[in-house]
Amino acid sequence: MLRSMYAGISGMKGFQTKLDVIGNNIANVNTAGFKKGRVTFQDMMSQMSSGAQGPTATRGGVNAAQIGLGAQTGSIDNIHTQGFRQTTNNPLDFALEGDGMFVVASDIVRNDPQGDVFNPSNPVEIDSINLDESNVSYTRAGNFYLDTNGNIVNSEGLYLMGFAGGDTNNITALNIPEDAQSFSVQSNGTVNYIDAQGNTQVAGQVALANFSNPAGLQKAGSSLFLNTENAGFTGLAEPETDGVASIVSGSLEMSNVDLASAFTEMITAQRGFQANTRIITTSDEILQELVNLKR
Known part of the structure; x- marks a missing residue:
């Protein structure tokens, strides 16, 4: 043929x-x-069809025929690449300006010796989460919501990860107390809220994951990505530090x-x-x- x-x-x-x-x-x-x-x-x-031949004393070289x-x-x-930004004026819509991805997780495991399962309905237990043993995904989709317990979750119910008490080693699921009168998110990821007494409190700081090769991430559906050995995960960082993005509250990054x-x-x-x-x-x-x- x-x-x-x-x-x-x-x-x-x-x-x-x-x-x-x-x-x-x-x-x-x-x-x-x-x-x-x-x-x-x-x-x-x-x-x-025929291989290349080098020149001789009486004849020039011949190229290969393929x-x-x-x-x-x-x-x-x-x-x-960066997608365009759409203004929504929804305080729980976050757009990233720069590199980095939001960290969301389910089946969360605490980082204590007993390895107890994380209970998001009890704010006292929101501390020191082990991401290596939890079901972790990454996303640029910044449309988040509050569940009945005050946890910040995405449309799939996955918890938004952040830092507690300004400690980058203390990873937590961000929670806003039910008695909070209002809340806001700064460009550096700090989540502030007004308590029942009218005082400003800090709920935590949004954590961003940085990758040296984001093209190496694996698409998992639902606008989520999974880490791979070729993605070059460099760890979690605070927004506006270590070359990661800043957060624009009230906006969404759309498709590129x-x-x-x-x-x-x-x-x-x-x-x-x-x-x-x-x-x-x-x-x-x-x-x-x-x-x-x-x-």
Whole structure:
């Protein structure tokens, strides 16, 4: 069979993958904290017709003759550029300006010798959480809410992690007491509230996770990411320190998908797919001519 037919098939498969990624980008064009994907291609191994020859005393050198065997998917990248900021005026909507990600967790385990399970309904137990043993995820989606116990949670009910008492070693699930009259979040992540006596109190400070290679994070759905060995997790830090982002309360970071670019990429992928189908039909016509030689 003709090599061009199999090269066309490989091209069609590659552009199908690209259209899948573009379709997912467009579907999430209005998803808070979404990071778009990108597909890159590589050529496949080439078949050697004749090898390269070096020059001799009587003849010059000759280059190798190779026939390509098609294309393959090189990588599917997550592009972690900054999304545009949408003002909501909701005090529990947080946008990040810069690098870093919010830390959310469930099945929380305390960092005490007994390893007791964290009880979020009892504010006394909000101290020293072991993130290594808890179910931890990371996100840029800053739409948070208050549950019935005053804990700050995301739309999936995962607790927002922070620091208690200004101690970066004391990781806690941020909680606002039920008798608080109002609360606010500063750009450095400090959560303040007004107690029943009208005094200003500090509930904690939002913790941000920093990664040297955020493209290495694994998407887990629900706008969540999981840490991997290639993400380069550098630890938790206070906002506006160690090169991590500042927090803008009352705003949301939306998707970083650019519709104009997405539609342009979709058109080029469609044309590339069509061109590869033509390769297959042309190869089929050649095979038909070969079969007709018998007549």
